[in-house]
Amino acid sequence: MSNVFTLDALREEVEREFAPVEIVVSDGTTVTLRNLLRLSKTERDVVVAKLKVLETIDKDAEAAEDSNEIDLLADTAAEILALVADHGDKLIKELDGDVSVILKVLNVWMGSTQPGEAQPSPA
Numbered sequence: 001m002s003n004v005f006t007l008d009a010l011r012e013e014v015e016r017e018f019a020p021v022e023i024v025v026s027d028g029t030t031v032t033l034r035n036l037l038r039l040s041k042t043e044r045d046v047v048v049a050k051l052k053v054l055e056t057i058d059k060d061a062e063a064a065e066d067s068n069e070i071d072l073l074a075d076t077a078a079e080i081l082a083l084v085a086d087h088g089d090k091l092i093k094e095l096d097g098d099v100s101v102i103l104k105v106l107n108v109w110m111g112s113t114q115p116g117e118a119q120p121s122p123a
Contacts, residue, residue, distance in 0.1 A: 021112050023105065025094040032086045033105075036113040043083060050080050074099040077106045084109065
């Protein structure tokens with residue numbers, strides 16, 4: 001007995017499992033933030049490198065109090081959002097440099113982009 005899958009059915013399953021985050025901005029436009037695993041390799045490499053920059057800043061909590069570090073944190077987070085969003089420029093303009101909102105949006109995206117845990121084997 002064999003299992004037969006259609007590519008369309010698998011794509012639908014992937015779309016549900018790795019659904020994007022959608023944010024509605026003030027003019028009613030829905031900005032879609034693609035899941036990290038749905039990015040092209042080139043885009044994913046850039047985003048992962050920028051996430052490592054954020055991780056470095058985060059590890060040095062004392063430096064995070066420095067204005068330059070806060071600016072780097074905000075700029076890097078905004079760059080990530082612009083890369084994963086379908087209307088990145090519109091989203092960044094809407095965020096208007098508000099570091100707390102930029103980081104909140106980034107955290108929502110990061111929370112939804114985490115791969116699920118492996119399911120236990122039925123055996």
